[in-house]
Amino acid sequence: MIEVKNLKKVYGDRAVISGVSVSFEKGKVVALIGPSGGGKSTLLRCINGLEDFQGGEIHVGGEVLHPGGYAKNKRALLALRQRVGMVFQTWNLFAHRTATGNIIEAPVHVKGLSVEAATKRARELLERVGLSHRADAYPHEMSGGEQQRVAIARALAMDPEALLLDEPTSALDPERVGEVLDVMRALANDGLTMLVVTHEMKFAREVSHRTLVLHGGAIIEDGPSHDVIERPTHERTKAFLGHTR
Amino acid sequence: MTYTLPASALCRFMAFAALVAGLLSCQGERSPTRSTASASRDGGSSAARREDGSLRRVRAAGVLRWGGDVQGGAPYVYEDPDHAGRNKGFEVDLANALARELGVRAEFVQNDWSALVPSLERGTFDVILNGLEVTRPRVGRVRFSRPYYVFAARLMARRDNPRVRADINALRGLRVGTLTNSFSEEILKDHAEIVGYEGTEEPYADCVAGRNDAVLLDDIIANIYGVPKPELRVVGDLQDGFYSIASRPADNDLSLALDAALARIIERGELEQILRRENIYNDRQLGLRTWGDAEQQRMLGLGPSAPGSAGPPGAAVSSTAPHRMSFGQVVLFVKGAGVTLLLSVLAMMLAIPLGLGLAVARLYGPAPLARIAGAYVEFYRGTPVLLQLYVLYYGLASVVRLDAFVAAILGLGMNYAAYEAEVYRAGIQGVPKGQMEAALSLGMSTPLALRRVVLPQAFRMALPSVTNDFIALLKDSSLVSVITVVELTKRMTIVAVDTRSYVVPGLLCAFLYFAMSYPLSIFARRLEERLARS
Numbered sequence: 001m002i003e004v005k006n007l008k009k010v011y012g013d014r015a016v017i018s019g020v021s022v023s024f025e026k027g028k029v030v031a032l033i034g035p036s037g038g039g040k041s042t043l044l045r046c047i048n049g050l051e052d053f054q055g056g057e058i059h060v061g062g063e064v065l066h067p068g069g070y071a072k073n074k075r076a077l078l079a080l081r082q083r084v085g086m087v088f089q090t091w092n093l094f095a096h097r098t099a100t101g102n103i104i105e106a107p108v109h110v111k112g113l114s115v116e117a118a119t120k121r122a123r124e125l126l127e128r129v130g131l132s133h134r135a136d137a138y139p140h141e142m143s144g145g146e147q148q149r150v151a152i153a154r155a156l157a158m159d160p161e162a163l164l165l166d167e168p169t170s171a172l173d174p175e176r177v178g179e180v181l182d183v184m185r186a187l188a189n190d191g192l193t194m195l196v197v198t199h200e201m202k203f204a205r206e207v208s209h210r211t212l213v214l215h216g217g218a219i220i221e222d223g224p225s226h227d228v229i230e231r232p233t234h235e236r237t238k239a240f241l242g243h244t245r
Numbered sequence: 246m247t248y249t250l251p252a253s254a255l256c257r258f259m260a261f262a263a264l265v266a267g268l269l270s271c272q273g274e275r276s277p278t279r280s281t282a283s284a285s286r287d288g289g290s291s292a293a294r295r296e297d298g299s300l301r302r303v304r305a306a307g308v309l310r311w312g313g314d315v316q317g318g319a320p321y322v323y324e325d326p327d328h329a330g331r332n333k334g335f336e337v338d339l340a341n342a343l344a345r346e347l348g349v350r351a352e353f354v355q356n357d358w359s360a361l362v363p364s365l366e367r368g369t370f371d372v373i374l375n376g377l378e379v380t381r382p383r384v385g386r387v388r389f390s391r392p393y394y395v396f397a398a399r400l401m402a403r404r405d406n407p408r409v410r411a412d413i414n415a416l417r418g419l420r421v422g423t424l425t426n427s428f429s430e431e432i433l434k435d436h437a438e439i440v441g442y443e444g445t446e447e448p449y450a451d452c453v454a455g456r457n458d459a460v461l462l463d464d465i466i467a468n469i470y471g472v473p474k475p476e477l478r479v480v481g482d483l484q485d486g487f488y489s490i491a492s493r494p495a496d497n498d499l500s501l502a503l504d505a506a507l508a509r510i511i512e513r514g515e516l517e518q519i520l521r522r523e524n525i526y527n528d529r530q531l532g533l534r535t536w537g538d539a540e541q542q543r544m545l546g547l548g549p550s551a552p553g554s555a556g557p558p559g560a561a562v563s564s565t566a567p568h569r570m571s572f573g574q575v576v577l578f579v580k581g582a583g584v585t586l587l588l589s590v591l592a593m594m595l596a597i598p599l600g601l602g603l604a605v606a607r608l609y610g611p612a613p614l615a616r617i618a619g620a621y622v623e624f625y626r627g628t629p630v631l632l633q634l635y636v637l638y639y640g641l642a643s644v645v646r647l648d649a650f651v652a653a654i655l656g657l658g659m660n661y662a663a664y665e666a667e668v669y670r671a672g673i674q675g676v677p678k679g680q681m682e683a684a685l686s687l688g689m690s691t692p693l694a695l696r697r698v699v700l701p702q703a704f705r706m707a708l709p710s711v712t713n714d715f716i717a718l719l720k721d722s723s724l725v726s727v728i729t730v731v732e733l734t735k736r737m738t739i740v741a742v743d744t745r746s747y748v749v750p751g752l753l754c755a756f757l758y759f760a761m762s763y764p765l766s767i768f769a770r771r772l773e774e775r776l777a778r779s
Contacts, residue, residue: 050682070691078688086686092679096701106687109697151683158687 008055031204085155125153145176162193299496313375314358320523346506373491378428392487399467411481422448422457581736595658600665625663638728653725672703712769
């Protein structure tokens with residue numbers, strides 16, 4: 001359902017992604033791992049158009065993104081972003097809205113849902129991430145783990161076909177990581193398509209169907225998670241996994 | 246008289262300076278003017294009187310310091326076009342002649358014209374010699390010498406306006422322009438709708454533009470600024486008035502010496518020569534040669550006024566001491582505060598959306614629009630608001646003839662929009678980038694994300710600065726008096742002249758400004774607290 005063709009992205013004269021082609025199937029969970037600066041987050045951000053790119057194209061559902069950013073892809077971007085949700089490392093909850101307010105914002109103002117319908121749905125989603133009791137809390141009143149679970153609920157409120165998660169647990173206190181991973185595991189079991197940039201090897205091995213290793217802006221290893229993590233073939237992957245284990 | 250454009254009305258500062266000066270001079274004001282005036286008439290017969298040291302002080306210093314404003318222009322005191330930095334004019338020649346008679350040197354002290362009297366009271370110079378007309382309110386504050394010039398209040402109107410006749414009682418219902426606190430303004434009170442100006446060029450320009458029906462000002466001014474305009478005609482002269490040398494009431498010795506010196510200068514025909522050099526000598530000056538006590542009393546409004554000749558306007562009101570503000574004046578004050586508040590609110594209602602548009606255009610607009618917004622901000626912040634008001638009201642009068650109040654709102658609003666734009670820009674940039682990204686990732690368009698996510702948070706951050714700007718605007722709005730809008734500060738200066746004292750009107754004015762701005766501060770703080778809690 002997501003297809004990246006020969007994607008090229010440069011910052012100045014430094015190539016961040018150099019000709020990546022990869023496709024993602026519906027209903028699968030894919031982990032993107034690799035050392036920092038390898039291009040994992042950039043690839044994810046290109047897929048929902050938060051980053052412009054210089055070459056190649058990206059297909060999501062029926063929408064196609066070309067180089068040129070917002071100005072050149074406005075219509076495709078607005079449609080695509082409704083089909084692909086994004087979860088950020090630092091949550092980015094709207095600081096001036098409660099948990100419920102965060103969740104209903106886009107359904108009401110982008111999809112045109114009534115506030116009542118959106119609120120009802122928000123209640124269900126909060127229950128799903130285990131935060132029914134925090135419906136009226138403001139972001140600054142919640143822990144990082146709670147905020148990230150609200151952020152996931154917010155992304156789910158748009159009924160996305162896929163969820164992109166950019167290091168969703170990296171900024172959390174260690175004791176808060178588990179609650180977010182539990183939510184993600186539950187979503188995987190429900191069959192949600194997910195692309196997760198992560199450093200949680202346990203999650204990658206146990207939950208994701210497939211793991212990609214990015215290094216130097218290229219995919220150096222791609223296969224079933226168990227195989228990639230247990231029996232890596234590339235030297236860089238071995239070195240990287242050796243460090244993280 | 247006289248007094249032209251820009252720096253003219255830094256009213257705000259001036260009013261404050263005047264307030265302070267007024268407070269300092271309470272003592273002087275209370276001195277019984279009537280008796281000092283008659284003492285001066287006694288002249289030589291009061292030789293046994295105790296000296297007050299004022300003349301000795303001037304002689305010891307070797308200089309007679311005289312105050313005036315070169316901005317008034319020719320023929321009074323003005324910069325010599327051939328010798329930059331040197332002044333000329335008939336008052337320069339007269340000051341030199343007077344100083345010579347006293348055996349000292351004359352030294353000119355530049356002072357904003359409208360603050361000459363407070364400056365005299367605080368001792369910035371010894372005398373005022375700058376087209377200061379003898380008017381009832383001034384008679385209460387300074388000691389006037391015998392006059393050195395007789396002028397006529399000259400009425401001018403457009404050639405195509407036959408309604409204006411040379412009769413004070415025929416002006417009812419007409420808008421007549423004049424200088425604030427002038428002799429002409431005193432004449433016009435209760436006879437016409439007065440449009441007060443701070444400069445001499447503007448009333449005539451407005452008359453040509455049709456913003457007023459007629460202009461009443463000293464003949465010297467009319468001849469220089471009004472007569473050259475082909476659209477205008479001289480309707481006639483309404484009343485004679487006098488320029489006199491003003492000194493502090495307590496400086497009796499100096500006043501007597503100046504009167505004697507002036508008498509000698511007039512007697513030997515020197516004054517006539519001086520006036521002829523500037524082409525302002527005429528038959529009106531003949532009476533100066535035979536000036537006596539009776540004429541002086543009449544001029545000061547203290548003696549019986551002969552028909553046709555002038556006492557200061559309103560001289561029939563016998564009291565010249567400072568008096569209380571009437572209830573009517575208090576009502577006018579509150580109305581002035583209302584004008585200030587309405588003007589500020591409307592200007593801010595223009596500045597906020599315009600500033601927001603500029604900030605958004607600068608940050609998110611396409612390159613050309615962003616550049617235009619940037620240029621707007623730099624231009625309006627980088628040039629004085631007084632000048633902008635001036636250009637908007639007078640400069641563009643031939644293109645678009647704005648009502649003074651509308652011009653004031655536009656001028657202040659457009660100026661403050663530049664400041665608001667920067668406040669919002671800082672606010673928007675203070676919202677973490679992730680907020681915008683999160684909004685976009687949910688399928689919002691950039692404008693929607695701005696409206697729903699970024700701006701509400703930016704507003705919260707900008708609120709203290711916006712409040713601050715509004716309070717500043719409340720006080721800056723006093724600048725619009727240069728384009729004839731009578732707001733609170735202007736009302737204060739008018740009333741202060743009427744009551745001969747800045748103390749009560751000044752305090753009331755300050756109180757009213759405070760009464761408007763303080764509740765706003767409280768409200769803004771409450772709002773901030775409420776927003777911070779959510």
